[in-house]
Amino acid sequence: MALVSFRDVQKTYRSLQGIDYVAVERFSVEIEAGEFFCLLGPSGCGKTTVLKMLAGFEPPTAGRILMEGRPVMGASRDRGVVFQGDDSLYGWLSAVENVEFGLRMRGVGKTERRERAMRYLELVGLDGQQQKYPAELSGGMKQRIQIARALVNEPKMLLMDEPFAALDAQTRALMQGELASIWQAARTTVLFITHDIDEAVTLGSRIGVMRAGPRSQVKGVIEVALNGARSRTDDVFLRYYKQVYEMIRDEVAKSVARTT
Ligand SMILES: Nc1ncnc2c1ncn2[C@@H]1O[C@H](COP(=O)(O)OP(=O)(O)OP(=O)(O)O)[C@@H](O)[C@H]1O
Ligand SMILES: [Mg+2]
Structure with a gap:
């Protein structure tokens, strides 16, 4: 049994003007215990929405989110959350x-x-x-x-929403390295959100790419068969980078076209 299952999850937000916005629809993915799962997608596609639902901060409008086979009902110590920035x-x-x-x-x-x-x-x-x-x-x-x-x-799981986005490039690389060794040592399952392909290939054991919103879904999942220290200049690293880039490219274009 997967540690976490999203099954046909939908999240609809109602704006203050009373207009519905379907952020994610039929969003399905399974995360196994011990994985470092990176969720990647263009800005506004619904990444934070997915994380908040798993954290238990927001209920899904439809579908089910299960952890160890039980529906997520509100926040729990089993899921530790790290947000972007340091205001918390x-x-x-x-x-x-x-x-x-x-x-x-x-x-x-x-x-x-x-x-x-x-x-x-x-x-x-x-x-x-x-x-x-x-x-x-x-x-x-x-x-x-x-x-x-x-x-x-x-916690059984660490949920991280672009935790290093605000850091300078050097500190960021350092923190990525540290997180990778913490993950190796603690073997906590991680859901890591980013819109940075390089970061996803550096850290992830699997990378899920989301479509542009509205009604975003998982477009595909790429397994990263790299162990230990990863080098950005290795051929294999570049091959994964390209694979993810090709999957996400059209989605970023769609997302930009929709907001301009
Ligand atoms: N509380 C809310 N009320 C209404 N709409 C919302 C709310 N939260 C998010 N949305 C909308 O849902 C969509 C997904 O938002 P979300 O924050 O999940 O995106 P994201 O992928 O995390 O984006 P980013 O990469 O910019 O952080 C966006 O279009 C956003 O405007
Ligand atoms: Mg976000």
């Missing part, structure tokens, strides 16, 4: 307090929660920075705290 950290809490916040809410004792928070701060390469407040940290560091904060709950 609490500015009045230090790095380690941000990471242990969820554990504190659940009543985990002080010593245990501090010990666990420190373990995950170390995993994301931030030991030594634990007493700093968000305002004293760089964008990349804040993004790592978000990841540590999601991982400390030991």
